[in-house]
Amino acid sequence: MEKKMRAIILLLFVLILSACQDEPQPAPEAESEEEAVQVSEEQIAAQARLTEFIGLWQQKDFVQMYDSYLNEGTKGAFGKELFVDWQQELHRELAIQNLAVNVGEPASDAEWSRELPADFKLELAMDSAGGPVEFTKTMSLLYENDNWFVEWDPSFILPGLERGDTVSAVKELAPRADIVDRNGKGIAVNAVGYEVGVIPEKFDEKRIADVAALLDITPAEITTKLGKSWVQPHFYVPLAHIREDQAVLDQLFAIPGTVRNELTLRSYPFGEPLSHISGFVGPITAEQLAERKGTGYETDDVIGRRGLEESFEDELRGVTAGRILIQKANSGETVTASEREAAQGEALKLSLDAELQKRIYNAMDGKSGTAAAIDPKTGEVLALVSSPGFNPNLFIPNIAQSRYRELANDPRLVFFNRFAAAYTPGAALNPLVAAAGLEAGTVEPDATNKTIGATANNLYDSQLQAQGSEAFAKRLADFGFGEAMPFTIELTPSTLSQNGAPGAAGQVQANILHLAALYTAFQNGGSVYEPTLLAGETPKVWLDSVISEANIEPLEAAMRESIDGFTGSLSLIKAQGNENGLFIGYPTEEPPYVLALLVEDVENEDAVAQKVEEIFNK
Incomplete structure (x- = not known):
């Protein structure tokens, strides 16, 4: 009797469960097709505007970036002069080149709405006088005036940069590598030299001709340098560089008001016999500077001009040390935005026997x-x-x-x-x-x-x-x-x-x-x-x-x-x-x-x- 009752109860349970499953269930409420398309369109529109902005950024077209892509809040906060002129000046003085901007994938839970900022994670990399600069920063786009506009601040130029900060680049040339013969004898080497100058208030201008003769320059060149607008009586005025020659140095510094500073100059110990092999270095020309644009050369650099000094310029020059420094306007603190250590060039050993x-x-x-x-x-x-x-x-x-x-x-x-x-x-x-x-x-x-x-x-x-x-x-x-x-x-x-x-x-x-x-x-x-x-x-x-x-x-x-x-x-x-x-x-x-x-x-x-x-x- 007990077994029959259990069977009847089990049968009733199955029938009830089946009846519940057969009853139609309400379908989950789906997003309307119009709403789905609207979200996708906003994402596409924001990304397209960002891509256009980055393209202008890489072309250094700061005027177009300001006029057509910055939001009203950014324009009001910084103004066109700061955005355009300051960026142009910094890019020039810091030798910023090869800007690369990688846009990360949006977060999976990101909401795309005209009422909310569209945030994009940017990975930025560039070359500069202070070495490579790499940092990550989020850029937001705001919807206003029927389009998406970029919210910007100076830290997109350099990490940590703020309005009013002072930026400077410090450069230190790496020692140029030697060219030597098969026995290690120097063909092109670095040697001690001197920068010679005068302090005007201590210098008798009647001795200009004497100094010019010793420096192998014209009196007119000295007069021109002493007449520069920045010169003050107590300032040091550099005149020329000379190689180490004790007899010349003794005569120079017997003249009151002359000053010397030791420096490194290129030297060619074998002179004429190897001149067409070694070549020489000299100040970089405007044409060479244009050819090497973006490779770290500046107007005051020297470069190989003939012979192996020219052919092996990249190997001999090495890597210039550099730092980009930011002096904070608020605290006066100086922070390093980027730094590159110097690396000496590769010495060139020849099969030649110099003797x-x-x-x-x-x-x-x-x-x-x-x-x-x-x-x-x-x-x-x-x-x-x-x-x-x-x-x-x-x-x-x-x-x-x-x-x-x-x-x-x-x-x-x-x-x-x-x-x-x-x-x-x-x-x-x-x-x-x-x-x-x-x-x-x-x-x-x-x-x-x-x-x-x-x-x-x-x-x-x-x-x-x-x-x-x-x-x-x-x-x-x-x-x-x-x-x-x-x-x-x-x-x-x-x-x-x-x-x-x-x-x-x-x-x-x-x-x-x-x-x-x-x-x-x-x-x-x-x-x-x-x-x-x-x-x-x-x-x-x-x-x-x-x-x-x-x-x-x-x-x-x-x-x-x-x-x-x-x-x-x-x-x-x-x-x-x-x-x-x-x-x-x-x-x-x-x-x-x-x-x-x-x-x-x-x-x-x-x-x-x-x-x-x-x-x-x-």
Whole structure:
């Protein structure tokens, strides 16, 4: 009986539950389609206005930002002058560049309504004179006058910045890195120098001419500086920078009212012999400043102006230290908005032997010409000379216009880099033409001496005819003619003629380093390594097996006839009414390097041979 009652109760419960489930339930009240679209439209509209504002911000169009995007409250609080002029001034003085603004995703519970601010989290990053600046800040847009407008304050320029604060940038240049030779000897280094000035009330203006002569400037330059509007009798007035020269310093500071401050100046210890390699630094020009806009350079900076100082400017300069300081208007406290530590540049170690370079330059004795010395087993360039050179120290800190004109008008063309130029090689090409003939079978091994001893024109023309223009051109192209030689410094490519096709021997042009490199093949089993200027570079074959090993011995035997004790070529080449003397070769016994030496306007071969003897025998 009890079991039946339980079954009846359970059945009634199931029936009641089923009846409840079958009864229709009221559906949850859905948002109207119009309301959903309205929320989406407000979000899209606010984000679109923010995107437009950021675009103008990155373009530094502060006028348009103010006129079309700031809300009335911001305009009333700060005004157009502060918003536009102050931002323009700060961006210029702090060298603010590369502004990046990343807009974060809105919060999932964000309410989008015209009655509420639309808040966006911004991640800001920029480069400045004080280093990178990064911060996060929320920007609000308010709906007024039928659109969304930005609520702004000065802390969007720099974190913590307020109206009335004073902003300044402090810069400290990193020491410029040295350029040294293979033995660590300085080619371009930092040395002690002095800024020299006067205190007007203690200085007798009758001594202006004396001071000008010692500083190598004009009296008019001193008078102009003393007449500047900011000058007061007790102020220090800087006049010029000079290198450390005790005799000059003693004379200067015997004159009452003169003052000196120690500083660092660039110095070139080897002077003229390495001038076309080192180059020099000088004040940055307006053109260079425009080219490097946004990279941290300012109008008072120095920059590499020639040679390796220019080519490796980025590596040598390093990273300038900088700080952006905000002096608070309310408390007077100074806070650091951003800071970047200085990092010295990378020292540049060369394969060059500065003493060998100096020896070759001095042996040329001021004659116009060029030279190259290469280690045949590695391709390392041990010397690369252009004569005459100039003294790069004259450009530190800044050369006088009169002195520059004097150098620029020097008939010896001291600024012309001859090792980067191309010359007619004449009979120096004979061993290579003979090698091409041996490879082609158009020169007999037992006739090598006679072949190399032929005039350049006769040998070149005969092989051109014997091999045919196309085959002959291809064999000479194997020696690198018609292509740019891989090298740190740009050199004029060697060519067979202006149109690239073989013509007469006199049309061939080659730079001195290429010629020296080609003669290294005789000591490398017929291959040529890429010439390298930077120390530590891994030797790499440039021209592979351009001379077969079987042909090297007869060619070397023939070349031993040029100069007693040397293997190579010595010849005179007619050039523009004069004769250039050209030697390429190496001592027959224990050759330390291959030397190519070209001296312009010589009387005979002996004039060149004497210089070769002087270079190798010292």
